[in-house]
Amino acid sequence: MTQRLADSHAAIGRLLEAAKALPKPVAFMEICGTHTVAAFRCGLHSLMPANVKLVSGPGCPVCVTSQGDIDMLIELAQRPGVTLCTYGDMLRVTGAKGSLEEARGGGADVRVIYCSLDAVKLAAAEPKRNVVFAAVGFETTTPATAVAVMEAERLGLTNFTALVSHKRILPAMRALLDSMQVNVDGFMCPGHVSAITGYATFATIVRRYKLPCVVAGFEDVQIASALAKLVELARDRKAALENLYPQVVSRWGNRRAQNLMRRVFRPVDARWRGLGMIPDSGLAFRSRFSRFDTQSRYKITPIDSPEPPGCRCGDVITARCTPAECKLFAVVCTPVRPIGPCMVSSEGTCQAWFKYKRLGKSIAASEDAVAKPSQEARL
Amino acid sequence: MRRKARCSMCLAVPAQVKSCDGNDAVVDLHGNRVRVSTVLVPEVKEGDWVLVHAGFVIQQLSAEDLKETWAVLDDLERKGGGL
Numbered sequence: 484m485t486q487r488l489a490d491s492h493a494a495i496g497r498l499l500e501a502a503k504a505l506p507k508p509v510a511f512m513e514i515c516g517t518h519t520v521a522a523f524r525c526g527l528h529s530l531m532p533a534n535v536k537l538v539s540g541p542g543c544p545v546c547v548t549s550q551g552d553i554d555m556l557i558e559l560a561q562r563p564g565v566t567l568c569t570y571g572d573m574l575r576v577t578g579a580k581g582s583l584e585e586a587r588g589g590g591a592d593v594r595v596i597y598c599s600l601d602a603v604k605l606a607a608a609e610p611k612r613n614v615v616f617a618a619v620g621f622e623t624t625t626p627a628t629a630v631a632v633m634e635a636e637r638l639g640l641t642n643f644t645a646l647v648s649h650k651r652i653l654p655a656m657r658a659l660l661d662s663m664q665v666n667v668d669g670f671m672c673p674g675h676v677s678a679i680t681g682y683a684t685f686a687t688i689v690r691r692y693k694l695p696c697v698v699a700g701f702e703d704v705q706i707a708s709a710l711a712k713l714v715e716l717a718r719d720r721k722a723a724l725e726n727l728y729p730q731v732v733s734r735w736g737n738r739r740a741q742n743l744m745r746r747v748f749r750p751v752d753a754r755w756r757g758l759g760m761i762p763d764s765g766l767a768f769r770s771r772f773s774r775f776d777t778q779s780r781y782k783i784t785p786i787d788s789p790e791p792p793g794c795r796c797g798d799v800i801t802a803r804c805t806p807a808e809c810k811l812f813a814v815v816c817t818p819v820r821p822i823g824p825c826m827v828s829s830e831g832t833c834q835a836w837f838k839y840k841r842l843g844k845s846i847a848a849s850e851d852a853v854a855k856p857s858q859e860a861r862l
Numbered sequence: 863m864r865r866k867a868r869c870s871m872c873l874a875v876p877a878q879v880k881s882c883d884g885n886d887a888v889v890d891l892h893g894n895r896v897r898v899s900t901v902l903v904p905e906v907k908e909g910d911w912v913l914v915h916a917g918f919v920i921q922q923l924s925a926e927d928l929k930e931t932w933a934v935l936d937d938l939e940r941k942g943g944g945l
Contacts, residue, residue: 515872516872517872517873542872544872570916597916597917598898598899598916598917598918599916599917600899600917601917620872620916621872623872623874623915623916623920624872624915624916626902626918626920627915627916627917627918630899630901630902630918673872674872675872675873675874675913675915675920676872678874678913678920678921679920730923730924731913731921731923737902737903737920737921739902739903739904740902740920743902830873
């Protein structure tokens with residue numbers, strides 16, 4: 484433990500030293516919800532010099548899932564004979580007509596699972612139920628869906644389908660940079676996505692946009708070291724790709740998982756909250772597996788749903804505003820009664836801010852709301 | 863450690879393989895015995911340290927790397943969830 488503290492001090496020391504020589508203030512983006520929470524939890528933001536910022540990007544799968552996809556899940560769950568299996572973090576995301584949790588309260592058969600194979604086992608055990616698996620997540624989670632679908636094929640199941648909302652992180656990073664609405668000086672790349680894709684996947688960001696990318700682990704020392712490395716690269720005006728999580732991440736990643744993903748899915752355009760439609764950023768079933776596609780089985784298409792009024796989750800996950808700049812934050816949108824997905828998800832930026840950075844702004848906001856109840860009612 | 867059903871996130875947890883059975887393995891996840899799939903990393907064997915995400919082993923780890931991770935988790939537990 485003493486060694487770890489010493490390492491942390493050394494990393495922060497390097498960060499502060501490199502920051503002194505920065506020609507201009509810099510902002511780096513982390514694109515993994517686990518990094519967002521870990522950075523807040525270990526107090527990294529409070530130790531950073533004034534000219535270095537770490538902003539959150541579209542790295543939380545629940546937060547980037549479009550409102551239309553969520554409404555589609557809720558509508559499916561309410562159909563008779565359907566059992567909807569979901570990871571726990573989707574349960575409380577609010578759609579146009581409530582959340583999956585509320586649908587369950589209203590009699591829908593919604594079950595929380597830990598592993599995609601649990602949904603397949605359920606379909607095998609209950610052949611009269613039509614099991615729909617809500618397949619959400621980035622590359623870390625996609626192989627799990629691919630395996631589940633192949634297992635359903637092996638078992639010859641006809642009552643198992645998956646509603647695929649999987650996303651690919653690299654096209655989103657490119658879209659973010661191409662939009663020119665976000666100014667970042669480098670990326671802290673996601674550790675466990677990279678475990679599957681390999682860190683080489685981010686080489687294109689370095690080459691094309693001349694921005695440094697550093698793959699980081701999730702412990703305080705690892706995050707501080709990655710940030711220090713990013714600041715050093717910015718100081719030296721060097722666009723390079725560094726892997727600071729070598730114990731888990733290799734250059735080419737988990738080839739077996741990649742092959743499984745490629746076998747089952749093909750890239751398609753996908754809609755992201757806050758970013759809109761991004762080419763090749765989502766996944767759809769290849770024709771061989773199309774019978775497992777919920778959308779074609781149930782003849783359902785994504786609903787073009789508006790986001791909740793006043794909610795700025797789309798701006799938050801693209802670093803166009805901070806949670807504190809959203810009028811709903813910590814006033815009517817709280818972890819107990821969340822309005823937007825960034826407050827629902829345990830790795831959402833708004834929930835992280837609520838837990839760890841609610842100083843000043845939100846207290847004032849709450850007092851304001853108490854003083855002016857009519858304003859709260861309007862919100 | 864409470865097992866959370868929150869895993870469309872990219873959260874992954876280290877665990878030690880206790881026994882293997884085809885494409886499945888039973889791992890020790892900080893004191894809990896959990897059955898996971900090894901289909902993404904079929905070469906794992908008893909005694910190996912692995913990274914588990916949403917019921918799947920996604921990577922093998924060296925025992926050295928793990929000491930630090932567990933030190934952090936133990937520390938968190940002692941301090942009631944905060945660093």
